[in-house]
Amino acid sequence: MTITKNILAALALITTNQAFSQQAATVSPDWQKSIVLLDITRNNHNFRVPWDKRAQSASKFGVVLEGKELITTAIGLANHTLIRIQKGGRGKWTNGKVLWIDYQANLAILGVEDDDFWNDLTPVKFADAKELKESLQVIRWRGGNIEKRAAEFSRFTVADANFNQAPRIELKASSEIEGAGQAELMVSGDKVVGLVASKISGTCSVIPAPFITDVINLRKKNNYNGLGYFDFIWQPASNPAVTDYFKLEGEPRGVLVIKPGKKSPLKLHDIILEVNGFPIDIQGDYLDPDFGHVIMEYLACRHKWAGDSVSFKIWRDGSIKEIEFKLPKADFSDNLVTDRANDVEPTYLIIGGLVFVPLSAEFLSSWGGDWQRSAPFRLVFYNSQKAKKDQKSLVVLSLVLPDFYNIGYQQRSSQNIVIEKANGKMIATLEDLAKAIESPKDGFHVFEFKKGSTLKKIILDAEKLNEANQRIAKRYGISKLQKLK
């Protein structure tokens, strides 16, 4: 999970498919009828000022599917308040709604209630795995007209955890198109190769068609269980002395488990030799029939979903063993830093001006794209840790709204510290904290922070808390002093 790499696709596949692709390229479908413009308004939350929201609008594209539905990427849809859809690049806007969304898969299906909307729209055809590399074009609406820009296939990669993200296959293609990444269509001939999920400098990251097709089909059958993942961490076993140490017979191969997960039956220092029948090489790659050499993490998603079974051939205690592993849902619930909760407003609890929030992925992300460097080190470090029995998640005192009630706690040292106990009770969630506040000790609220924090203890006057809360809410214009769920 933590090891990301990019491997060029096998060249052999390109040559065998060339004839077919060229043939396909001669057909020129009318993309105008298959791509629509989306205008999305959403509430953008600042997780460091969690009661504050800012409406934001953004444009994206949607692609027409069979059965009067549209598909687009999920990114940018969280906490949306309005979705407007325009076809033909101009004219009337129609209201749309999200019918289905999965942020892990980064796909969303939209519907429109007005049946007339679907007149003169044509569903697209998706390419299969062998048709993803030749004569690529990026298509979108631009100033009322269809814009087509050439793109060139580069490679397949498996995108990895930026926070808790299940591994996904991505097609990388270079193109000069500006500002792409809003679910533009990538096509080859008359087929859709994928949706452009993002673009960094000259390279588009594209969700490839075979993955989209799989998701659409499963959803149709009401059988979509979400993405699974491998919850263990491994290292390449490219050093023969390491495999010698574990007395692996035969050629060096496979990878070494160095941090087993709670949900998988793999143990420390198992050597993974095969997954689902694919031999794993010493780099941790396998040869995918469609995508060439890719990292073995992808075998958690290659036509597999949460709850499906994956078979492992491993080397353990001097012999080969076969084990089955039921893929856990990629909800990362065993992480100490709680996962991105999409479509949920930020939660918080303000006590006498002390603003408490859950230590979450969103909270850390509020430091920006390079949060790993710019967020306080101590908080970043928790992100690499697993949940503990007595404290499955953490609550942070993120800031103090100054009021004379909390004088003495307004310095920087009382910001971004993790609470351990309140009024003697262990705190893992805001609910714990809300409950602990109900029983002050001898007229005081006692907050204790984790050992090593820049401030270890805060005491507030329990009797005057209500009065202070009212005053602070009014002074800072906060309509609700708490939002727990």
Add this chain to the structure above:
Amino acid sequence: MLTTFAQAAEMGRSVVQVLVYSQTPIWDAPWRNNSVGASSGSGFVIKGNRVMTNAHVVGWAKQIVLRRYQDPRPWLAQVEHISHECDLAVLKVETPGFFDGLDSLPIGELPKVQSPVITCGYPSGGEQISYTRGVVSRIEMQNYVHIGNKAFLSVQTDAAINPGNSGGPVFQDDKVVGVAFMGIPGLENTGFFIPPSVINHFLTDIEDGEYNGFPKAGVRIVSLQNPAYRKYLGLPPTGDGARIDSLADYTEKDGILKTDDVILEVGGHRVGSDGTILLKGNRVYCTAAFQEPQDGGKLKMKIWRDQKEIDVSVPMKVRKEEENTGNLYDMPPRYYVYAGLVFTPLTLDYVKTFGRNWRNVANLEMVYELYYRKNEKPESARKEPVVLAATLAHPVNADIRLASRAMIDKINGKRIESLEDLIEAFKNNDKKQHLIKFGSGTIESLDTEKANQAHKGILETYSIPSDRRL
């Protein structure tokens, strides 16, 4: 009183130029050194035929030569005592006759804010002695940049203090009231000098012929201004006293001071609720008082604990626990090279080899180990965390992927608490492979026999004089 021109000129005769050739080690190739560099500073004669200067002027020195006022002859000197924490050093002069005709300069008292001072020394921009005049701007606890992780009392002045001034005296009346030592880049008309209390502490410390250092109480003191907190502790809503928020592991073990103790008085100084004391008319942070005793001395405190005032006498000791988070000097880095793998202790100096943004480059475990573990999980802290700094390429180690900048957890099953542990773990292995477990959980291995065979050859190939420096 103003220092007169005649006084300053007279005292200036005892101010010398310190010319130094120095060489710093390369922390990630610890048997090597950077090229020799030349630098200069200032110094002045103190009683006992010695010259005082800054530690940073003579740190890592290979040769120290002094030049007297308007005297072209070079005089060879040596460091007698040096304190890198308070940035002071005392030199003795090898060449006889140096002190002939030079008066020693007496150390005065802490000057008052707004009072005039004159700095004297050999700053860059010319060859001859230079005087600048200014006033004392303020007096506060300041981080001393030479060591990097400690704060001492420091006096700010608007008298120009430039490179080369370092180690030179600051005069008031007919006495030395400070040693010029640093400026802050980007700030104008701000120079800093070391006050008499710190100078005298150093001089007293070395009287027995040995430098011990400044003792540390190992407490974090925070303000006590919230009325609820004061009430909780049984104190009136406003008034004196700062609170002990947390204790270093060793202080906790001593059991004399406790968290939530309120310090009412320290070393005879009343402590305000913001944690400051009044020191000769200046409000400064109370840690200044903690630095008054010598190593092994006692510090008297009045403490509010369990609703009553008690007197405690805290034994003060020099603590080395946090040495690796400050800059290190004059002690060449410890290391061990085995089969091309270069191991060295985790220190600030080592991680600084990653570049100015080392915090972004170093992995999380390393930063945590260096700065946080001691405070958060002292029971799991190592005496001397060791890193794999580099791998000197050779067929025997070529398959090792994680070849540098990695924390060592275990070697051959032995938890590594120091470089000595590591050497022993390699030496005592009777298995066919050495197993190296890193802080991240990653494992690497070396063939034991091949590693032993290649060991000597690698040292020769890379011209490493010895496989270890302990």
